[in-house]
Amino acid sequence: MSLQTITGKRVGDTYYKLEHPSGLTVFIYPKENSNSTYAVFGTKYGSVDNQFRRSDEDTVHTVPEGIAHFLEHKLFESEDGDAFARYSKTGASANAYTSFDMTCYLFSSTENVEASLEILLDFVQSPYFTEQTVQKEQGIIGQEIRMYDDDPQWRVMFNLLGALYHTHPVKIDIAGTVESISHITPELLYQCYHTFYDLHNMALCVAGNIDKETVLRLVDRYCKPAEPFAVDRVFEEEPRSIVKNKVTQALSVATPLFQFGFKEEAGKNRKTVKELAAVELLLEILASEGSPLFRELQQSNLINESSFSYEFFEGPGYASVIFAGESKNPDKVAQSIVKEVNRLRNEGIPKEDFERAKKAIYGRNVAALNSPETIANCIIALSFSNRELFEYIDALAEITLEEVTASLQTHMLEKYAALSVVEPIIPMEESKQ
Amino acid sequence: MSEINQRVVCNGVDFQSIQNTNFKTMRISVHFMLPIDKNHISANAVLPALLCRASKQYPDYTKLSQRLSELYGASLNAEVQKLGDTQLLSISTVGLADQFTLNGESVSKELAELLCSIIFDPPFENGAFREEDFNQEVRQTIELIDSEFNDKRIYAKHRCEEIMCDKEPYGIPRFGSKEAVRALKPNDLKEAWSYLIAHARIRIMALGNCNPDLVFQGFQTAFEKVDRSQVVTCSSDIITDVKEIKDVSEPMEVAQSKLVMGFRTQIAAPQKEITAAKLMTAMFGGTPHSKLFLNVREKMSLCYYCAARYNSSKGIMTVESGVETQNIEAAKNEILKQLEEMKQGHFTEEELQSAKLSVCNSYRTIGDYLGSTESWYISQIFMPDMQTPEQAAKEISKVTREEIISAAQKVTLDTIYRLVGTEEE
Numbered sequence: 001m002s003l004q005t006i007t008g009k010r011v012g013d014t015y016y017k018l019e020h021p022s023g024l025t026v027f028i029y030p031k032e033n034s035n036s037t038y039a040v041f042g043t044k045y046g047s048v049d050n051q052f053r054r055s056d057e058d059t060v061h062t063v064p065e066g067i068a069h070f071l072e073h074k075l076f077e078s079e080d081g082d083a084f085a086r087y088s089k090t091g092a093s094a095n096a097y098t099s100f101d102m103t104c105y106l107f108s109s110t111e112n113v114e115a116s117l118e119i120l121l122d123f124v125q126s127p128y129f130t131e132q133t134v135q136k137e138q139g140i141i142g143q144e145i146r147m148y149d150d151d152p153q154w155r156v157m158f159n160l161l162g163a164l165y166h167t168h169p170v171k172i173d174i175a176g177t178v179e180s181i182s183h184i185t186p187e188l189l190y191q192c193y194h195t196f197y198d199l200h201n202m203a204l205c206v207a208g209n210i211d212k213e214t215v216l217r218l219v220d221r222y223c224k225p226a227e228p229f230a231v232d233r234v235f236e237e238e239p240r241s242i243v244k245n246k247v248t249q250a251l252s253v254a255t256p257l258f259q260f261g262f263k264e265e266a267g268k269n270r271k272t273v274k275e276l277a278a279v280e281l282l283l284e285i286l287a288s289e290g291s292p293l294f295r296e297l298q299q300s301n302l303i304n305e306s307s308f309s310y311e312f313f314e315g316p317g318y319a320s321v322i323f324a325g326e327s328k329n330p331d332k333v334a335q336s337i338v339k340e341v342n343r344l345r346n347e348g349i350p351k352e353d354f355e356r357a358k359k360a361i362y363g364r365n366v367a368a369l370n371s372p373e374t375i376a377n378c379i380i381a382l383s384f385s386n387r388e389l390f391e392y393i394d395a396l397a398e399i400t401l402e403e404v405t406a407s408l409q410t411h412m413l414e415k416y417a418a419l420s421v422v423e424p425i426i427p428m429e430e431s432k433q
Numbered sequence: 434m435s436e437i438n439q440r441v442v443c444n445g446v447d448f449q450s451i452q453n454t455n456f457k458t459m460r461i462s463v464h465f466m467l468p469i470d471k472n473h474i475s476a477n478a479v480l481p482a483l484l485c486r487a488s489k490q491y492p493d494y495t496k497l498s499q500r501l502s503e504l505y506g507a508s509l510n511a512e513v514q515k516l517g518d519t520q521l522l523s524i525s526t527v528g529l530a531d532q533f534t535l536n537g538e539s540v541s542k543e544l545a546e547l548l549c550s551i552i553f554d555p556p557f558e559n560g561a562f563r564e565e566d567f568n569q570e571v572r573q574t575i576e577l578i579d580s581e582f583n584d585k586r587i588y589a590k591h592r593c594e595e596i597m598c599d600k601e602p603y604g605i606p607r608f609g610s611k612e613a614v615r616a617l618k619p620n621d622l623k624e625a626w627s628y629l630i631a632h633a634r635i636r637i638m639a640l641g642n643c644n645p646d647l648v649f650q651g652f653q654t655a656f657e658k659v660d661r662s663q664v665v666t667c668s669s670d671i672i673t674d675v676k677e678i679k680d681v682s683e684p685m686e687v688a689q690s691k692l693v694m695g696f697r698t699q700i701a702a703p704q705k706e707i708t709a710a711k712l713m714t715a716m717f718g719g720t721p722h723s724k725l726f727l728n729v730r731e732k733m734s735l736c737y738y739c740a741a742r743y744n745s746s747k748g749i750m751t752v753e754s755g756v757e758t759q760n761i762e763a764a765k766n767e768i769l770k771q772l773e774e775m776k777q778g779h780f781t782e783e784e785l786q787s788a789k790l791s792v793c794n795s796y797r798t799i800g801d802y803l804g805s806t807e808s809w810y811i812s813q814i815f816m817p818d819m820q821t822p823e824q825a826a827k828e829i830s831k832v833t834r835e836e837i838i839s840a841a842q843k844v845t846l847d848t849i850y851r852l853v854g855t856e857e858e
Contacts, residue, residue, distance in 0.1 A: 011457070033455040036798040084721040088783075091790030093798075094721070107572045108795035111790070138732030146689040146753050149736055156465075208801075235498065252686050253578035257497050290498035307580060326580060349636045363529040363540075364506025367552070370801065397535065405789040425686055 003085050003212070009374075010389035010397060011366050015379070015389075016212050021202035022223035023395045027379050029207035030373060033209070037113045037208035038372035041124050043383040044102035045196035048233075048316060054195055055230040062190060064183040065169075066141075066176015069098040071189050073137050074129055075105070083123040089303075092116040092296065100170055101315045102384055103196075113210055114218065115278040121204075121222035122300040127193045129186035142178050152253050152422045153324075159419035160259040160322065163247045167236040170318045199226040205380045208372035235317050240265070241416070248421045256423045257307075258330035260337060264319040270385040271314055277361075277395040277405035279312045279321070284357035285349055286310075286340065287323065293340040302333050315385075321412055334419045343411045349408065362396045437810075437821065440649060443656045445664030448811055450645030457533055458642035459541050459619065460803040461548055462525035462653075462837065464811055465633040468667050469520045469602035476617055476625040481511030481522045483562060483570040483685050488551045494569075499561075500547075504540045504759040505529040516702070516812070517746030518602040518670030524552065524631070525807070528848070530642035539670060541643035553630070553655045567619045574614050580605070585687055586853060592754055593693035593850035596681050601670045632665050636728030640803045667815065671748040673699045675847045679737070682851040692761050693696060694752045695848035696829050700840060701748030703816045708828045709836040713844075714743035714750055716788040716837065717775050723788070724771040724780070725752065733767060735760050746812070750844060758854050775841035785834060786819060793826040 004017040015029035047068050053060045076083045076096070087094045092109035105124050109116045148154045149351045160169040175181075205213050211228050242263050257322075271279075287293050288371055297303040308325035327333050435453040442448050467477060468561060472810040491497040501507045507528035514521045526548050528540040554819050555562065593607065598604030637652055639645040675697055701709045718725035720743025729739040739754040756764045774780065799822045813819055820828070 010535075031455075033453075036794075052754065087724040088720070088787035088791070091787075091794040093791065107478055109792075110462045110794050136731075136734045136801075140730060140737055143689065143755060143757070144737040146757070147586075149688040150585050155665060213798070252585070254582040255576055257583070265856050288498070288502060290495050290502050292495075293500075301572055304576045306573065306577055326576060356499060359503035359504075359535065360506035362535065363507070363533075366533050367506070368827070370457050377590055 001214070004390065005273070006390060006394060010053055010393060011390070018216065019217055020223060020287050021225055022219070023198065023226045023228060024219065025090070025203040026215065026219055026222050027203065027205040027214040027383065028210070029205070029372070029375050029379065031208050032064065032213060032249065033381060034106050034208040034372055036110045036372060037210045037322070038106065038376045039117055039120055039204070039206040040104050040376045040380050041120050042102050042202065042380045042384070043197050043228060044201050045103050045192075046099050046101040047172060047197065048169040050169050050197060051234040052171070053232045053234060055232070061191065063168055063188055064176060065172050065180040065321055067101055067188060067192055068246070069175045070141060070181055071192055072098045072103050072105075072182050073118065073141060075127060075131065077133055078126045078128045080122055081273060083119060085375045086119045086123070087116060088214050090116045090119065098174055100174065102381065104217055104377070104380060106376070114214055115208065117215070117218050118171070118222065121218060124197070127197070129189045131186060131289070134184060134189070137183070138181055141175060141181055144408045145173070145175050145178055145181075148173070148175065152251050152257050154258045155249055155251060156257045156324070156420050156422045157247055159247045159422070160261045163244050163418035163420060164261055164263040164320060165318065166239055166243055168238045168318050172367060181381050182316060193244055195231055198229065200228050203380050203383050205376040207376040207379070212301070217244055218391050224349065231297060238317065242418050245418050246421070247418070248423060250425045251422050253422060253424050255326050256328065256330060256421055257324075257326050257369065259322055259324045259417055260330070260334045261289065261320045261322040261419045261420070263418070264314070264321060264410045264411055266314070266317050266319045270316065270387075271319065273387050273392040273395040274399070276312065276404050277392065277399050279411060281357050281404050282407050282411065283310045283312065283321065284361055286344065287337075288354070288357065288360065291353075293336065295352065295415070297333060297336055300332070301329050302329055302336070326368060328420060332423045338414050338417065341408075342422040345408055349401060349405055351401060354404060358396065359398065362393070365393050367398060438645065439487070442637065442649070442653055443660040446637065446647050446656060446661065448637045448639075448652065450639040450804065451641070452643070452645055453640070454642050454802050456641035456775055456803060457530055458527055458803065459530060459639070459641040460525060460527045460637045460807060461499070461545055461643070461648055462523055462807055463548065463552060464636045464638070465522040465629050466516070466635070466814065467520050467522075467629070467633050467665055467669050467855060469515065469518050469605055471583065471605055473625065474520060475613040476621040476682045477520055477522060477629065478513045478608040479570050479574050479614065479617065480622055480625050480629065481513060481524050482573070483566060484551050484626075484754040485509050485511045485524060486566045487556050488508055488547060489554055489556045490550065492556045495744065499599070504538070504543060505534060507540060507544055510554050512605050515603060515607055516814070519667040519669065519746075520607075521811070527803070532642075542647060543847055545648045549655045553658075561619050562622050562732050564619060566660075567622060571614060571617055572730040574608055575611055578608055578614070585691055586755065588754065589691035589693045589850060589852045590854070591752060592683070593751060593848055594749075596679055596850055597695035597749070597848035601672070603669070605669045617788075629661055631661060631797070632663055634667060636811065638807055638810065640806055666759070669701065671699070671746055672700045679848040682848070684832050684853045684855050686856055686857050687852070687854040689755045690758045690761055691852040692754045692756060692856040693850045694765065694846065695850070696750040696752070696845050697845045698743065698748050698750050698840070699843040699845070706836070706840060709832050709840040710743055711745065712788055712792055712829055712832050713775065713837045714741050715782055715792050716773065716780060717741050717792055717841070718752055720791045722784070722786065724774060725768065728771055729754065729764055729767050735764050737769070739764065739768070744806045745819070761851055761853070769846070772844060774842070776838065776844070778838045785837065789829055789832070792829050795824040796826040796829070
């Protein structure tokens with residue numbers, strides 16, 4: 001068991017990585033001047049992992065939509081009380097989240113860090129599900145789902161994913177539906193738990209005011225060697241094409257919202273840090289607040305500063321470039337974006353725009369290292385996609401105009417674009433403001 | 434955490450700084466405070482964003498944005514909030530510390546200068562804000578007001594506070610009404626700007642990895658040209674008695690209903706009892722081991738969230754929850770029942786200790802984040818003595834059971850607001 005030291009020369013920080021004999025990957029990022037310590041214990045298991053086959057079995061299992069998220073809620077309960085009650089003795093602020101491709105349990109704490117870390121390592125490894133507790137949670141999560149049903153940002157995103165993807169489970173709501181979660185049973189929860197909460201499929205990252213010896217001692221105590229087995233995530237074939245190029249839903253909103261997305265080539269492997277850096281830079285050049293596109297959209301009163309955004313959204317088997325915001329005329333925004341992409345492709349990216357974007361993105365990524373929370377969440381997400389934090393920052397600092405130009409040729413192709421709009425139920429002028 | 438340093442720039446303008454080279458960034462901000470006034474709230478509210486649009490040197494939004502990008506993705510932000518019956522207008526800039534730039538540029542010096550320049554020397558044309566900038570900001574403010582309607586949790590809370598405080602300045606929305614924003618003229622903004630610079634109570638802050646002396650000197654020079662002889666006083670109405678409970682239901686086509694209950698706490702800054710009120714709120718509904726979480730959510734399975742929040746500037750507490758329409762009354766009754774438990778002192782020593790640990794933990798985390806540090810000190814601007822988060826944590830630890838009960842007993846229901854979903858399940 002050897003401890004790997006990882007240093008970011010540009011940022012002057014160091015952290016440690018260890019492949020623990022139990023199978024768990026451990027990251028420790030000490031920040032001795034920090035008051036708090038932030039720990040995240042996660043598994044590479046999210047809402048898209050709906051169909052799977054274990055290497056020690058032949059059957060492909062299909063489980064209800066939303067079960068990874070349901071499991072996240074239920075894991076807080078053990079036979080002898082719930083994890084929040086245990087954390088209440090240490091003062092730690094604890095939480096958890098489930099995304100498309102991972103589930104993470106976390107806490108932030110300034111005192112009793114060691115005791116909090118023990119609780120984290122223990123409860124995540126102690127499943128306890130009964131008919132009664134599952135039923136209780138169906139009410140709570142049912143209300144979480146209903147809350148998201150009213151959330152226009154959430155709806156406009158999933159409507160877009162539904163327009164882009166034919167079969168890929170990324171289009172399914174992370175929490176599932178009130179109907180789908182009604183099929184969840186303790187047995188199904190145990191089955192998913194024992195498949196995906198194997199330490200070989202998990203990672204721990206602790207950032208902040210803590211030393212590596214403390215973390216390693218606790219990992220030794222709480223993490224026992226697990227049987228290594230592989231999980232095959234089964235995805236149906238996803239065509240390259242999109243499903244439809246426009247989708248609209250009416251909700252109680254005062255102003256229309258949109259997401260305009262380009263479905264990108266996803267492939268079997270996750271994108272490398274270089275590929276990611278190239279797309280991130282490309283988007284900054286294309287659509288940041290100083291760009292010609294932003295200027296045109298703003299001057300035409302089509303977007304506003306507080307809501308317009310863009311991202312490269314990618315995970316296992318899916319990748320898209322997504323623009324989002326509020327607009328009185330989303331169709332026009334989409335047209336302008338396509339036009340500007342084509343113009344850039346024809347005319348080339350000006351060197352000064354490239355240099356400026358590079359500095360901006362580099363600066364923002366270094367700035368993010370202030371926060372133990374950001375650090376821990378980034379490292380764990382990067383580790384599940386075989387990437388490393390400082391390599392990513394180096395890739396941003398070293399990227400060339402040629403690489404970004406090459407990325408522009410293969411991304412944001414018009415034939416793979418779809419527009420999702422959430423519009424007001426009643427015409428805007430009549431609505432109650 | 435490094436020491437906080439306080440100086441006076443001029444009458445009604447103070448300067449606080451915490452230099453801390455452990456951060457990779459610095460944050461410089463200017464906060465203007467004025468009493469909320471229905472006739473001026475909208476012009477004031479549009480002003481910070483308008484000032485952030487351009488400077489003399491970078492005279493349009495694109496050029497200024499490009500310059501911020503060159504400065505390693507620095508940001509310039511405008512914010513409008515209410516601090517009790519006071520309108521709080523903030524302009525802040527965040528940037529990378531000089532030591533991390535790729536070519537040895539000084540980001541902090543330039544950002545400090547930029548901040549002074551946009552505030553004191555806007556790019557006026559013919560003595561007024563340029564029409565194009567003005568029109569953009571008015572449109573975007575109206576869209577921002579609309580977007581607050583889109584988030585039903587925020588919308589319901591605002592509605593409850595508006596109804597509850599309809600006779601107090603706090604009841605006015607932070608941007609004023611849409612109609613008032615729409616009716617603004619460029620000259621209103623010019624007048625608001627002149628008034629703000631001369632008469633607002635002002636706090637300047639420089640936090641993190643930068644040299645605060647340079648920032649201080651820049652502002653000192655800038656304020657030399659301003660007549661600061663008359664500065665406003667800000668105070669809040671603290672309502673202590675409720676004559677009649679307001680009960681309002683509004684239907685809307687949404688899946689989930691929202692219940693927001695507004696309470697008067699009779700305790701507000703600068704009273705020292707706010708410490709007990711904060712802790713009482715945490716025990717009642719501020720943590721995952723609070724009475725509301727354990728009962729309304731975990732035991733009765735009625736909701737995903739049910740949380741209490743205390744506003745110490747205004748002396749009010751709100752409880753928010755999202756529930757099925759047929760469960761609104763059950764949730765409301767349970768919330769009131771749990772409040773009664775607090776008033777009767779039906780809580781264990783463990784509950785008290787847990788709440789203390791939890792609040793202390795959140796206070797001690799503040800120093801790790803420049804934005805949280807800024808909010809912490811701004812929220813105390815009208816307190817006679819400033820407390821560091823550590824001092825406040827020590828005060829929290831000393832609160833007794835009796836003080837909690839006494840704070841709870843002062844809590845009186847004022848307003849029940851229901852946003853009733855009319856969509857079929």
